[in-house]
Amino acid sequence: MTGGALAALIRSSAAQRAGGPAERCELCASPLADDHRHLYDAGREEALCACPACSVLFAGDGAGDRQYRLIPRRRVKLPPVETGPLGVPVGMAFFVLREDGAVVAHYPSPAGATRWEVDASAWQEAVSRCPDLAGVVPEVEALLVNTARNLRHHWIVPVDECFRLVALVRREWRGLSGGGRLWPAVEEFFAGLAERS
Template structure:
């Protein structure tokens, strides 16, 4: 499934969880998957895949799948305040994904999906010096998720599928040209529902 396909499934799931859960299958073996299920990141296609429990176990090791597939971890860590303005991204709701080649991309939600920017490596390294946990973010499959809109101060290390769930919330709630009044309460609920996980 492409990242856009993953996003479409997440939007459906958010709108109608029971129906979406019945329809979803593992992208590797076609077995049914639960509403809460694991994802793999396909490094060749640069896309997310839904996987069932048994298939996810096959890719749990760092060398599994010859590096082609990477299991998206479940870890969530809430971070203290970070000065993410140094990264040069002009939006307050954004996630930063370090890549295997050392680059960093920033993505922010829009009614059409995720917008993407390239981030200079040096500011990212400087930010990581102020917050050592950032140095441990797994490339491609974990992200720094930020929400500083309306004076909020949320900074999390999360699995990338959490980021696409957040993008799905924005797309689902967007109304008209400006987005309407439903988006920000829904985004705030999304962040309130995040819980730390080892």
């Protein structure tokens, strides 16, 4: 996730908490509802807020010419996925399949998202053990894993949910280990996934 995408999510969240102005479509500037859709901008590797009319334009193989892609809304709870071979150094990470077949892992941190490329054979092994991963849509969906604090969350989610989690971690982190606000906020985030799945 780029710094621009993260900054936009943080500004949006701060404006909503402060009762600030409503968000606007980043394509046509129309006011947006709270549950608006997002487009993935492949060139800038970030999510853009989109109104219903603009969302329709970029659905399927619409006007985006692969530059802009409508981020899907499906959330699929998975059985536990063995992520050790994927090289995850922490308990919370997400994995995005690229158009070229490479898989990039990210983990939220107080400085944003740290990323690294996953070994291709390790990803294929994960897919063989969890066939649902073969259906992850490149660039716009991710495998999201949270095994921190003995939890077992494994999901296929829209990539904008991952960006939202990165913004949440960055906003709530305090001290060396996250502080008292971070982990309840993370638990609330994953509870929300379950409610919306």
